[in-house]
Amino acid sequence: MRRKLAVLTVAAGLLAAVGAVAVNRPSEASTAAPVAENYGQYTLMFERSAGQYWAGGSAAGQWSWSPLSATVSDISWGDPKAWPPKNAERFVKSGDWVLLDGYNDGAGRPLTQIQRMTSEKIGDAACNNLQDLSSAGGKQHYAQWTIPADGYCIDGTGTIKPPNGSTTVNFRHVQKWLPPHPCSNADFPGQTCITQVEQWWDDNNHPYSLQLDRSIELARGLGMAFTNRTTVPVNWNADGRYYWHY
Numbered sequence: 001m002r003r004k005l006a007v008l009t010v011a012a013g014l015l016a017a018v019g020a021v022a023v024n025r026p027s028e029a030s031t032a033a034p035v036a037e038n039y040g041q042y043t044l045m046f047e048r049s050a051g052q053y054w055a056g057g058s059a060a061g062q063w064s065w066s067p068l069s070a071t072v073s074d075i076s077w078g079d080p081k082a083w084p085p086k087n088a089e090r091f092v093k094s095g096d097w098v099l100l101d102g103y104n105d106g107a108g109r110p111l112t113q114i115q116r117m118t119s120e121k122i123g124d125a126a127c128n129n130l131q132d133l134s135s136a137g138g139k140q141h142y143a144q145w146t147i148p149a150d151g152y153c154i155d156g157t158g159t160i161k162p163p164n165g166s167t168t169v170n171f172r173h174v175q176k177w178l179p180p181h182p183c184s185n186a187d188f189p190g191q192t193c194i195t196q197v198e199q200w201w202d203d204n205n206h207p208y209s210l211q212l213d214r215s216i217e218l219a220r221g222l223g224m225a226f227t228n229r230t231t232v233p234v235n236w237n238a239d240g241r242y243y244w245h246y
């Protein structure tokens with residue numbers, strides 16, 4: 001339930017000497033438009049990528065992406081000792097958005113829980129100036145594919161149901177996405193990350209209440225769970241230690 005905004009690149013001007021006179025000559029690159037990064041560079045969602053995050057000196061969990069097409073990919077999260085897990089989340093790239101479609105019993109399997117939004121709003125990184133988002137067929141607007149220069153917030157409510165509609169979980173998901181910034185953990189200093197700050201409420205077999213409050217960094221070229229700072233349901237920290245392709 002959990003896992004965009006732009007690095008501006010400006011080339012320095014060239015200093016060229018002509019005879020005894022120094023003349024500043026800006027390079028062509030200095031007038032070029034900034035190159036926007038995208039969500040795929042930080043998640044590696046369309047690569048057969050995987051990673052492991054550690055807490056307290058031992059493996060706390062593992063993730064892996066399973067691309068199913070050029071626009072659809074499942075991500076699995078679980079215990080590395082019991083891999084693969086019998087659950088995954090399905091994400092769909094549609095235009096300039098990454099959408100969350102639902103959940104299944106393992107990467108590549110049909111959806112067993114379908115998530116549909118009843119309300120979505122987008123605003124600035126402080127969740128102010130919220131405006132309605134047009135529906136994407138009910139799928140959740142999870143993150144913008146092209147990473148904007150400024151952070152943004154998505155506040156959405158919806159339901160999770162099996163295909164037969166026999167049960168309903170009501171939820172609210174608030175995400176703040178922060179633009180690229182320098183980041184480090186104990187094993188990977190000097191990286192560049194985007195940050196997802198998220199809160200999740202639901203009524204899944206309990207009264208409707210806050211179930212998750214955390215901040216996660218995603219590292220460019222490495223992937224998910226670079227750092228994890230959780231305060232709800234418990235105070236807990238974990239950092240990415242191993243990253244690979246399979």
